[in-house]
Amino acid sequence: MFRLALKNILFYKGRSITTFALTFISAMLFIVYVSMMDGSHKSMLENTLKIYTGAIEIYHKDYRDIGGNEYLIKDVTSITNKLTQIQGVKAYTARYETYGLLSTKESSAASMIAGIEPEQERVISSLATALREGEFLSNESQNCLYGGAGLIEKLKLQLGDEVAFVGAASDNSFAADIFKVCGIFKTGSFEFDLSSSFVSRNYFDKLMMAQNKASYITIKVDDLENVDAINEQIVAVLNDVELESLTWKTLMKTMVEAMEVDSIFGYISLSLFLVVIFFVIMIYGFINVSTRIKEFGVLRCIGFSNAHIFSLLFYEIFILSSLALLLAAPIAGYICYYYSVHPIVIEGIADMYKDYGIVSDEIPFNFDILTLSWNLALIYLLNFLSILYPYFYINSFKPIEATKHV
């Protein structure tokens, strides 16, 4: 049967070339499109995680939903001591975040001001590497402010300038101080750079009466893929109903959802191409069998069953699809791999879409064997489905009737 199918493929060249070409094009289009879509989503998530948000964060229950100083973590040291026992935790740090007004004589701006542990932050976030001017904080830094480029520009400040801070301390008392701009950073995240500033915890804790307190503890893990398993261990080790440990999937739920929506639209667009190509492959298959009705009639007369006819059609489409996919898979795979290592750069795209949290002009592709495999499997499936109608069409003829078909 296989040899007969092969002969038919070589004989009906027009149909074979068209099916081969369309299968090749649809596979290439599908694989590259999905790779680009997944790659850009993954990159957005990774960039956001790299900048500031941790893979796992520990909060006092209700801090995120209700907020307020009564929901701060009260005993940071005992929690961080427990974290050292957990495998897969690469680093952790406690942050104390508050919102306040930063003012100069000329202007003022609201800012998130966070007390951070500079040495730990060097490992966990990209705050230190985002330095543009001046210097990053150290554990010994006093009233040094490390501000986002947008915020510093908004306040018309320069390195060494002083800025007044007004806010509320952890005991709800009034807190005010004068900070000196020691460093300016630019992460590329428009909103973050426009609204964030940092002070060393050793100094900030005294000002905010926040010793051994934290808004949350952020954790970097060895492998993001294991984040759920590590989080389960953390929950078990903490064993405290007052605390909640959340992975980035919950922390960045909105972003994850947004990407799902974007993927839905991507697949809607792709489905159009695949449906049209499916129809054309089916039409060519149908034309092909409709010109071979006599041949099928003869085959049935000499003892071929319906199953044999189906096998013949199946082998024909299997050979054509396999050849096309064997060619498409390495080419498309190489394109995906190449652009995952050397992302496409569209100058200005980050600036244009800054409101959407895009921080880089690079659009990397995603090279993933599993994704590539299911993309190929789907094209296979569509091609196999395309022989169903032609098969039923042939079967609608009785053997003798088919042999006399003109």
Add this chain to the structure above:
Amino acid sequence: MFKLILKMAWKNSFARPARTLLLIIMIAVSMSMMLGIEGLYDGMVLNMADKSKRSDSGEISIFAKEYRINRDLKQRIADAKTIQKELQMMEGVRSVVLRVSADGLASTARKSSFAQIRGVNLQEEESFGKFSDFLQEGEINFSKRGAFVGVELAKTLKLKVGSKVIFSTQDSSGEISSMVLKVAAIVQTTNIVLDTSTLFVDIKKVQKFLGLKEREATQIAIRTESEQLYETLKKKYPTLDVKSFFELQPMIEMMEEMMVIFNSITFFIVMSVVFVGIFGVMYVSVLDRIREFGIMLSIGMQYKQIRLQIYLEAMFIGLFGFVSGGIIGLFLLIYLRDYGLDFSAFADALQSWGYETIIYGTIKFSYFSTTFFAIMSASLLSVIIPLRKIKKLNPIEVIKADK
């Protein structure tokens, strides 16, 4: 003679009904899907642009020079009220509103966030962009200390209708001032900046709070259909910063351009594949009847008459495909326009990106006209090669030819 050719073409178009039907279904399905996708994507961007104009910039906005760079109250329009009156008298101007905005900090007892206070005149905003359409919860009414909060800011600060919020900022004299507000309504404008950070308050209260005079404003927004107004205003107010909608919202312009490019590429690819499908059917259809054409040539029919018949056959199939696809596509577009696609399950994500949870499509005549030309062209082009095959053969050979 033409009548006869027309009749023959009509009958031959459906001589192999299964094949023709399959082709018509292919054209109809691909066309209706394409129309649906075009309408949905265009609808998303148009809706965003429309709401951005209505809630913020209008077709043209005027600022004091440097205001957009520094967002400093020092850079305000001193005689905004006079300019508003002048603009209202101008031809082509539909509506003009004044706004006063300042950045600061919004705080509740438990949460704080960066925010912008925006002084607006509700009556004027209603005629400018039907502000009441943006209402999600509460009542569009600035009662005593009343404020409307953008939907994302409300989420950040965990605000509900009736919640109290304090807004602090530096006033025009450089002093830090605070004002207590009560949330009267939560609004969704689908303008990311407004939804994530804005507190809408009565303009007079904001002017008083910021130490501004009643005639002063930070923005004058204009609704107009006039294409020339932008240039006129640029000349009329050289000391001010006159900006068109796309200058203020380059992202939307880029989105529109990208949508045109995306739709064009999609259109080209789909039509190319459709062409391949029609070509296959027409080619086989001609080859099947090659003896028939030979006989027609032998009995005195001219090649150009056969050519006309085949062109007409291709046109009939294309036309049927177009009409079927057009009807299905139109119903799909009407559904998308009237009911939209409900993405409530992804509400948070869509709102954070400035989209509504139900995404509505739009209908443009150009969708149908361009598709019509594309399908008819694909149909007619698809028979060129089969016709060349007939042209090369002489009648005797054709009659003798074995299928």
